Amino acid sequence: MNKWRKISISVLLTVFFLIVIGYFGLKSVTYQPSQLAQEAAGSSSGINVSQSKDGLIFSPEKPTTKPSILFYQGALVEEMSYSLWAKTLAKAGYPVYLIHLPLNLAVFQGNKVEEIIEEFYLDNYVLGGHSLGAVMISRYAHGDTSENLKGVFFLASYPDEKGALNQLGKPVLSLTASEDGVLNQKNYEASRMFLPKETEFREIVGGNHAGFGSYGPQKGDNPSQLTEKEQQDLVADELLSWLERL
Secondary structure, eight states, X not given: OOXXXXXXXXXXXXXXXXXXXXXXXXXXXXXXXXXXXHHHTSOBTTEEEEEETTEEEEEESSOOOSOEEEEEOOXXXXXXXXXXXXXXXXXXXXXXXXXXXXXXXXXXXXXXHHHHHHHTTOOXXXXXXXXXXXXXXXXXXXXXXXXXXXXEEEESOOOOGGGOOTTOOSOEEEEEETTOSSSOHHHHHHGGGGSOTTOEEEEETTOOSGGGSSSOOOTTOOXXXXXXXXXXXXXXXXXXXXXXXX
16 A cells, blocks of 8 residues: 555545544534423324424324424524424414424525425425524525515524525514523624514513523523423414414
8 A cells, every 4th residue: 555545544534533523522512302392293183293304394184274384493403392382383273394404503404495395395384493593594585586485583593694684575573582692682683684674573571592492501591581381382472473464
């Protein structure tokens, strides 16, 4: 074996081990769904829940004309963590797709929602996300000029310039929490220029950043003044109130 071949193999092995270490490093800091979220991810009366490589789908058993909800999770949060409010929306007649993303990071496949729309032949949908997930899904919404898109919602998040929605012409909801210690408030306020003037701004008093999902405390966040279920119920209530007016 010549010198350069040995060097090439050494470099490839080093890269391989760095990738493996990085993968397991990310897995070790990924937020896992709470027990309540895991329980909500099962089928129940009137709701079928299915899981595949694309994520979790909450489907009302009865036929519905209501838009499907397509959702991106926050950074390093497993999509099942949003099962509580997702199931509540499904009970109200809204199919909900909690989309699985590589390493639970929307930056790696920001257009994954397009695959879901095509795979399930969706022609009536709302886009939403939590934290980084909302930033990325708004970038897709920015380029979606179809009549199939009915609205966009942000949970503890905001659009950047690439995801500007001020010309969208569709309803937008921005839902935050008073005790959020993760959301960059300065950037949040500055981002209003990228939102329609008609954007609805709502706040969950007593809630925090992690409370938009069910995965336990999050690094940098403030303690919530609400229980896990209380904030989940309020998230569902706010979303349903907005959705019913689309």
